[in-house]
Amino acid sequence: MSLRKLYVLTGAVILAALLVLVALTSWYTVDESEQAVILTFGEVEEGISEPGLHFKLPWPIQSVETLSKETFSLQFGYEEKNGEIQDFPDETKMITGDENIVLADLVVQWKITNPEKYLFNSDSPKEVLYDATSASVRSIIGNSKIDDALTSGKAEIEAEVRDLLSSLVEKYDIGVSVLAVKLQDVELPNDDVRKAFTDVTDARETMNTKINEANKYRNQKINEAEGEKDALISRAQGEKAARIEGARGDVAVFNALYGEYKGNPEITRERLVIETLEQVLPGAEIYIMNDDGNTLKYFPIRPLEGEQPKPTVEGSEENNG
Template structure:
């Protein structure tokens, strides 16, 4: 075989190999859960999100990078192995609160790639950068929170503040990531002794709140009873006032009637008043009206309608 023939065979083989490579690298597929970026001599184009078979220029003119459209989870402070075991990283999660206490806080960040071009070219390792931003965000929020808020009712506020701060940092880094949510998994004290002490303090706080609520209810009850007693006293005093006024008016009317009788018949009215006064002063005494003008003396007892009125004649023991 001549050298010319050998060179021809080699040339045909090279051309055939190039054709095979070109044909093999000119087609690519995009799955429904993927988004693709076509890179032409290092310049990335717009992302391709529609699934299906796609055509491009052969390598090395163009190449394709495929990224997932699904939601990713960043586990901060712990890691779950393939067999389901949880591995904690206390050095990563140990933080100082705003009131100088130490807590362990781990969380999960839900995120998604929203700009494939920025994700591929603006950072060498966007996941590591997101992890660092997450650490800075949660430490900043915990550092401005009190331990009671971090361990009890303030978790929702801490999650929201961390999410907002992390989203701002990721936007400034421009790495093509959007933070969807931040969920605190565990916020606890670093050792059992401290946890027991805090539990005792929290129980004491709950007991204090119970006592304060009971005292408030008792205060309201006593205040209501006092108001009722006050209203009853005022009502009773008002009734007595009205009774006294009406009694005074009756006494005035009676006095006016007596005065009118006295003005018309002074002597009779005076005698009547004397007798009534004697009956009032001496309620059990026998009162008699005696006449000494004639030889026979008659007397009239004023003892009431149930007693008989005896008649005394001259020479009796009652003279």
């Protein structure tokens, strides 16, 4: 084979290889769950988020970096593999604001929102996110009380951790967004501490129960007292009205008597004396006293009146005859 033919054959092979390379690296596809970044000699040109077939300059002029659009889960303080959970207590041990030790692990939902920053602003954005998560949860737990961390304050702690973590991620500018933060477990470090805290919690619940019972009893007594007060007021108002009406009647009688008295004073005076005696004497006891030295001091008329026999009807008729 001549040298010329060798050159021609070598050139043909190189050209064919170049054509194959161009054919294989001039197009790419983006799935619906993916996003892509076009690099021209290593420099970012644009981001592609539309799914489908796309064309570009062949390698090594342009290359493509494909990233997922899915939501990722960062597990802080534990790791779940093949249905088994492995805890890392040294990473989750932290001190609350009232100087108690707790173990707190959580999961962070996040996604890539800026592929360029995610690829080139940090060597390991996942590690940055993990460290930011650790700093955020320790900061919030460190400002919270143990009761809030273990019981009803978890939702507020989650919201505060999410806000702080989002601000840190935005400051670090690593191209990710935090979607949610969920506390998985917040517990005490050992059985003795757990028992002591349980005893305190039970005592607090008992105290609250007693307070509620006392408030119920107080409200009951207050209602009863209010009812008695209303009854007394109503009774007093009725008595007041009755006395006012009685006084008005007495005034009317007095005015009538006074009118009679002005016209006939003597007759009215005698009538008043007689009416008074009629009211007083029927109930009076009459005694005749003798103080001349004899044994009999008084003569009981009222008992004798009761002993006198009443005259019969026949005897009365005979006497009348």
